[in-house]
Amino acid sequence: MNRFYSAYLTVALWAVCLLMPSLALAGMGLAEFAERAKTCGVSSDAVAQVQSLVTNDRTTEEQAVSLLVPLLAACVEQLPLESLEDKLAEGVTKQVPSQFIVGALEQRLDGYRFARELLLTTLGVSTPETLAVVGEGVVKDVPKVDFEDYVSTYAHKPAEQFQVGLVMVSLQGQAGFAYDLTKQILAQGYESESLSSGWEYFVRVVLAARKQGIADKTIADAAITVLADDGLVSExxxxxxFTGRDLGGASGAE
Amino acid sequence: MSGKNDARLLDATIKSSLSSMPDETAPEGFSARVMRELQPKKPSVWMRFKLWLFGPQSMTFTPIQVVPVMTCVVALIVLGIVQMKPSAMSEDTVRLSSVRFVLNDMNMNAKTVSVIGSFNSWKAERSVMYYNNDEGTWILEATLPPGDHEYMFLVDGVKLVSDPQASMSRDDGFGNKNSILFVNGGHEQIL
Amino acid sequence: MDETYEAEIIKEVLLGDPQPFEALVREYQGAIYSLMLRNVRDSSMAADLAQESFTRAYARLETFKKGKRFFPWLYSIALNVARDHMRKSGRDFHVFMDNPTDMDRPEDRKNEQEAMENHLDGNVVFEFVQTMAPKYREALILRYKHDFSMQEIANVLDISVSGAKMRISRGLEMLRDQFKEVSNVR
Known part of the structure; x- marks a missing residue:
């Protein structure tokens, strides 16, 4: 009996929690909500984009408000808005149904919340740069444990090198380069103090080398050898x- | 001992040979050729002042002259700061890299193609590609800041196409695959 | 060239008279042209790139910091011109410059062979240096030919001071080895 009672209570509490915001929002029209978002600092472009969805009959007023909720939350919590606004613009251009965009925005919000908490609880400070790297990394599927490990291992390192390593964890993680290998590279880079800013985009070497069928382990070993010698990423x-042109100003497009 | 001396002698030979290594002679009339390309500079008021200020000067002042002179100097410094701001900013601005987006379409089946991406706020009208008849490709040249950029091709305003040549792609969470472009800051230097 | 004299020239140029700049061009044209020739191996292209280096330096003269030496500053600009050229011509400068086999043309190999057969004298160094990996070669040239300080080399090559020291000691080591090899052959 008790177990049933407890289950009902849990469900009821969850229902109230979930309904509360929507009940509160129900009383607020899109115009008023949009105004609040703008006043807080959400860009007028983003707000106009949401409003135009309603004008063009692509979504309802209620759904439009749901789109603005995560943006306003990010604004109130003083998290970076660009990432969410960018995802909103992407969804709108791609004509994605609103509910999916809302889901994507909430996922971004969660990523940035995690990032800030991690940075504040380990480094004691969250700069816009570190926050963006960790936030975007998590949003783009880099495992949270990778960041947790990196931050706790290297929190004491000089800010500049720490940032280079952090970017490497994020970008290489996004490319599915095993964190263990990234960690070995970073350990060498820190040991020989050779982790210059050029290494941030080591992922480009990874992608170019993979195209030639080179295994990640081999790439990592080469990086470790070069770092041990105070070398540059292109080495x-x-x-x-390699002798060909595989590393221009960018990789991906030509 | 003699080995050590030999090594020293060798190093001395190497270093002195390096120091006396001859330069190639530049082509005849090289300096004149350079000079023909140069336009006289038009120094700003600030530049003139700066050059004057840091150059060796010999002046005599009476106390009565110092007050107005100092007033002018302060005014010029303020003016200088105002003028310097843009140039200081341009020194610090992020280094942009040129990127060329290419989509093959041998028979020009598409009527229009745009690149939409995080770098243009996903606005198709900002990055419309042009068709190169000789190569049978849609092309767009853009300059992008360092970072990872997501993008897709938007064909005829409706069809989303991933870049087949991209080294990496990622689910966009909406059922498509965004192509990823990594642009570095151009800090890589080898020489 | 005397640094005070150079500073005076730069001042005149910044005040609107380009003519004194020609003295700087004359002074350094050989070094810059040689740098380009070491990298592109085509005299006409090397001259174009050297010209571009001076034109770029002229355009950026306002950013030249008083009290610094003009030549290291000019050299950095010239290196960037070379890098840009390699990129535009479809060869990645850093990959190209870093791979000695790319630089190794048949005629160079012939030179090397001839050098091996020559007497062991100072001129042989020049031949060896030409065939070295460019990153070591340029560091050695900056240090011993142009008398750059380690800090200046680090700035110009955009590496750390310890990196500059490492390149020079490695470069010297390579030259020593080649000398020894020649001695053995003889």
């Missing part, structure tokens, strides 16, 4: 035997 390509 990894030489170490891997």
């Amino acid at each position: 990894v390509m030489t170490e891997l035997g």
Whole structure:
């Protein structure tokens, strides 16, 4: 009996919790909500985009408000808005149904909340740069434990090198490069104090080398050899035997 | 001992040979050729002042002259700060990299193609590609800041196409795959 | 060239008279042209790139910091011109510059062979240096030919001071090895 009672109570509490915000929002029209969002600092472009969805009959007023909720939350919590506004714009251009956009926005909000909590509880400070790197990384599927491990291991390092390593964890994580390998590279970089800013985009070497069928482990070993020698990121390509043009100003497009 | 001396002698030979290594002679008339390309500079008031201020000067002042002179100097410094701001900013601005987006379409089946992405707020009208008849490709050249950029091609205003040549792609959470472009800051230097 | 004299020239140029700049061009044209020639191996292209280096330096003269030496500053600009050229011509500068085999043309190999057969004298160094990996070669040239300080080399090559020291000691080591090899052959 007790177990049933407890289950009902849990469900009821959850229902109240979930309904509360929507009940509160129900009384607020889109115009008023949009105004609040703008006053807080959500860009007028983003707000106009949401409003135009209603004008063009692509969504209801209620759904439009749901789109603004995560944006306003990010604004109130003083988290970076660009990432959410960017996802909103992407969804609108791609003509994605509103409820999916809301889901994507909430996921971003969660990513940034995690990032800030991690940084504040380990470093004691969350700069816009570190917050963006961790937040975007988590949003783009880098495992949270990777960031937790990196931050706790290297929290005491000089800010500049710490940031380079953090970017590497994020970008290499996004490319599915095993964190263990990234960690070995970073350990060498810190040991020989050779982790210069050029290493942030080591992921480009990874992608170029993978195209040639080179295994991640081999790429990591080459990076470690170069770092041990205070070398530059592009020297990894030489170490891997590249002679062609695989690393322009960018990789991905031509 | 003699080995050590030999090594020293060798190093001395190497270093002195390096120091006396001849330069190639630049082509005849090189300096004139350079000079023909140069336009006289038009120094700003600030630049003139700066050059004057840091150059060696010999002046005599009476106390009565110092007050107005100092007033002018302060005014010029303020003016200078106002003028310097843009140039200081341009020194610090992020280094942009040129990127070329290419989509093959041999028979020009598409009527219009745009690149939409995080770098243009996903606005198709901002990055419309042009068709290159010789290559049979849609092309867009853009300059982007360092970072990872997500993008897709928008064909005929409705069809979303991932870049087949991208080194990496990622689910966009909406059922498509965004292509990823990593642009570095151009800090990589080898020489 | 005397630094005070250079500073005076720069001042004149900044005040609107380009003519004194020609003295700077004359002074450093050989070094900059040689740098380009070491990298592109085509005299006409090397001259174009050297010209571009001076034009760029002229355009940016306002950013030249008083009290610094002009030549290291000019050299950095020239290196960037070379890098840009390699990128535009479809060869990644850093990959290209970093791979000695890319630089190794048949005619160079012939030179090397001839050098091996020559007497062991100072001129052989020049031949060896030409065939070295560019990152070591340029560091050695900056240090011993142009008398750059380690800090200046680090700035120009955009590496750390310890990195500059490492390149020079490695470069010297390579040259020593090649000398020894020649001695053995003889």
